[in-house]
Amino acid sequence: MVQTIFSQTSYEIPLTQKAVTFAKTHGPHTIETAWPVTQPKDLKPGEVLVRVVYTGVCHTDLHAWLGDWPLENKLPLVGGHEGSGYVAFIGPPLAGAEPSTLKVGDAVGIKWLADSCLHCEECNKGYESSCAKAQNSGFSIDGSFQQWAVSYAAHLTPLPAGFPLEAAAPILCAGVTVYKAIKEAALLSGEVVVIPGAGGGLGHLAVQYAKAMGYRVIAIDSGAEKEKLLASYGVTDFIDYMKGDVVKAVNDLTGGVGAHAAIVVASGAQAYEQALQYLRPHGALICVGMPPNGDIKANVFWTVVKSHRIIGSYVGNRQDAIEALDIAAAGKVHTTFTIEDLSALPSVFERMKALTLNGRIVLDCQ
Template sequence: MSHSIPKTQTAAVVASSGAAIEIKHDQPVKSAEELAPGECLIKLACTGVCHTDLHAALGDWPLAAKTPLVGGHEGVGEIVAIGNNTSHSPVKVGDRVGIKWLADSCLNCEQCRKGREQNCLEAKLSGFTVDGTFQQYAVSYVNHVTPIPEGFDSNAAASILCAGVTVYRAIKYSQTSPGDWIVLPGAGGGLGHLAIQYAKVAGLQVIAVDTGADKKKLCLELGADKWIDFQESKDIVADIKAITGGLGAHSALVTAASSSGYKQAIEYLRGGGTLMAVGLPGKASLEASIFFTVFKSISILGSYVGNRQDAAEAIAIAARGEVKCNFALKQLSDLSSVYEGMTEGKVAGRIVLEMPK
């Protein structure tokens, strides 16, 4: 299967941290001959947009992204070329695959061998340390792209590659068993609405915490067992304990950018409960009572995206129709307005951008 690869393409470029997005139509495309062993070139059909992309563009994290930068890390497309002398490639030209936040890792260090590829010191990060998916053609790596099952819509798959994988892994390692209670603050949001569904697949009972009639309707339709509106509740901790027979929840998955959600979780988790820290705020600190963390034998675990196996499992579940992403479809040229909506907190669910034809 051959594909005519153009010399230039359309891409959304941030020239420097905090600079405005520029839609450039003369961005170079790496030719097949220029690809290094292990690299592949993907013609993208679409890409999701994540809050991480906004942080990368603004440069407001403790870690700085490369500049100039093509952001994005939730892309789905077709492999059109693979670097010469690539050995034992698990994918081939013509395969439809996904590009994730973790673009590549060494696969040989202790972290990689233990399944923590995302913590590899040589990890490459899509749309952060290497150019990502806000472009028509992206270079990625054969060992880390995720095959997309036949029949699974590319637009529906895009956000599973980050938001889905992230909450799936956090639930997988939340030290819960079927029938246990898990609390999901921000349950009606981009990550939260997927977390509800993955939690139900895992057999958990879900307490959805968010605000507003629309989010309540969404959360309950997706399978949440109980709903708490944080603006209407006079005591969230007491409400959660009442729902769970006075004992508290077994786990909490916190994606919030503030420290209050973590502090509160220590109070409503039962003895032996697990707090999964998932959100990546730039400056907030994790605040919790040391006394009650110890006294209640609480586990606090950081969960950072996922490895290749987590991605394969999360995609497979969604491809079977057990998890569906709520998304709005826009164009690559709309990226600036999408970032504005994210900054103002006006984006519900996820945004997926179609690539120019």
């Protein structure tokens, strides 16, 4: 039986640990049992050593392994960016900065955005993820598919008191990402939001955040299991994209006028093409899912005449993360997840590629 790790005021930090790595794009994963642990004396200013207890698995982790984005990640790589755990050691403060308010033993979350300069225009406007100096967990730096991860004091997110670490992990990327995307749509209470990919890791959270924020949700996905899952969240309008004309179905459900917004978390390009056809005038297409080599083909005339808004939404900022976690901790959003061992990651990726996962997989790093 795995011994549960609890918050402590000090940690005995080992020299080696368990981690999952890959050394080349789409290459084999290695289940490391003696991967080096960064020692406290080696932490750079602003860095924090985190004892990772759980980590979610995101579609972005799959993209990093497949190498199908027009960006290069570091190699070899420890992926993962939905880590929840405890502060184990705090490095020296950055020059001229106040010491971190974090304490050893604090429950924290590791997010996709690991670090940014916090001084440029983008950072000052709350767009830290667009910072030219941004670092990303599990992409440009090693992430949370390990037991002891190095992250950054300025961007670690404090977890709400008493919120289970396993439930917090998926919120740290999937939850924050969809919460931010819904905010970008700038909707009014009662307006209609369509969520293609609603039964997936991002989608099942997007549905709940949208409902918690007072919007009417139309969910698009396929299969009886996903329909049942979404019904458990109170979704009554479900469209199976494999069984008919999606555009017609949305228009029928909205009395022929279309939706106010589409939050596309699906990873297929067709979902974007359909969304532009069922949005009503002044509707917003919020782009979240990133199909490889996907393009949005928008007719300029109708985009202008209908005053459609096409908005790319990356991950949320530090405040978005706090808000998303608070909503979940209040019981308004529940992550549907299955816990598996860290060593199951290669299998999780294969199931993710086959589109057979419902909800989220959370890996136990203990």
